[in-house]
Amino acid sequence: MTDSARPTVRDVADALDRRYPPEWAEQWDRVGLVLGDFAAPVRTVLCVVDCVPETVEQALAAGAELIVAHHPLLLRPVSSIAPDTYKGRIVHRLIRADVALYAAHTNADVANPGVSDALAARLDLIDLRPLVPAQGAAEGGGRGIGRIGTLAAPMLLDEFTGFCARNVPPTAGGVRAAGDPERMIRTVAVCGGAGDGFLGAAAAAGVDAYLCADLRHHPASEHVADGGPALVDVAHWASERPWLDEVAGWLRGRFPVDAIVSDLDTDPWTVHATSPSIDEKEPLP
Numbered sequence: 001m002t003d004s005a006r007p008t009v010r011d012v013a014d015a016l017d018r019r020y021p022p023e024w025a026e027q028w029d030r031v032g033l034v035l036g037d038f039a040a041p042v043r044t045v046l047c048v049v050d051c052v053p054e055t056v057e058q059a060l061a062a063g064a065e066l067i068v069a070h071h072p073l074l075l076r077p078v079s080s081i082a083p084d085t086y087k088g089r090i091v092h093r094l095i096r097a098d099v100a101l102y103a104a105h106t107n108a109d110v111a112n113p114g115v116s117d118a119l120a121a122r123l124d125l126i127d128l129r130p131l132v133p134a135q136g137a138a139e140g141g142g143r144g145i146g147r148i149g150t151l152a153a154p155m156l157l158d159e160f161t162g163f164c165a166r167n168v169p170p171t172a173g174g175v176r177a178a179g180d181p182e183r184m185i186r187t188v189a190v191c192g193g194a195g196d197g198f199l200g201a202a203a204a205a206g207v208d209a210y211l212c213a214d215l216r217h218h219p220a221s222e223h224v225a226d227g228g229p230a231l232v233d234v235a236h237w238a239s240e241r242p243w244l245d246e247v248a249g250w251l252r253g254r255f256p257v258d259a260i261v262s263d264l265d266t267d268p269w270t271v272h273a274t275s276p277s278i279d280e281k282e283p284l285p
């Protein structure tokens with residue numbers, strides 16, 4: 001295929017903007033094309049959760065002309081992208097290598113299908129609906145933050161935690177749960193990324209379990225003590241990685257491009273250990 005028959009960075013960015021309209025993003029968010037030459041032809045796209053030096057090197061090794069990332073590289077204002085800063089180095093590396101960068105963040109979270117649909121699909125949840133229906137520009141169409149669904153077969157929290165560990169992308173941090181291990185789980189809410197803010201919505205929905213990332217001690221403890229759903233805490237990267245397959249598949253269907261997915265775990269937690277006394281479960285003397 002000649003370069004003239006290839007989609008350009010503008011073609012792909014425009015299509016992504018239509019699928020994930022920037023006005024669907026939260027006010028504080030920064031989405032869309034971050035950098036790149038609009039006229040450059042695109043043959044290969046690398047989909048990543050985080051645009052970090054390791055995934056940039058992966059893009060260069062794969063010969064990708066475009067990175068589609070979930071997290072914005074430049075969320076907060078900067079006054080310098082000097083190459084002796086962490087993000088400045090990434091910007092320079094990308095521009096020198098002629099690799100464009102596009103971010104779809106909270107606009108991809110609320111989309112239908114969106115980030116949490118892909119997470120729910122890993123758990124085979126059926127009859128999905130939003131955990132928090134979208135308001136404003138994104139309202140309607142089954143859009144919103146998180147998803148609520150039903151397990152194909154109910155299971156105890158203890159079993160469900162193992163089921164989640166087997167079905168979400170593997171990370172060193174693994175999966176942990178809060179609540180009675182014997183609790184029966186039928187209905188589940190999921191939210192890709194940090195889910196603290198939607199604990200109340202999950203409790204109000206009356207689901208048996210709520211799976212998300214980045215849960216903190218006090219909100220989680222108080223929520224469980226209040227009789228809320230059991231909580232399943234997964235690694236942030238693991239909760240959003242499933243979406244990469246969905247967006248890559250969509251790109252391949254929409255354009256004659258090779259859309260590939262980064263399985264490089266960009267979660268900061270790289271080591272996990274359990275105290276031997278917990279593993280042995282020996283009865284107290």
Ligand SMILES: [Zn+2]
Nearest residue numbers: 192193194240
């Ligand atoms: Zn995230």
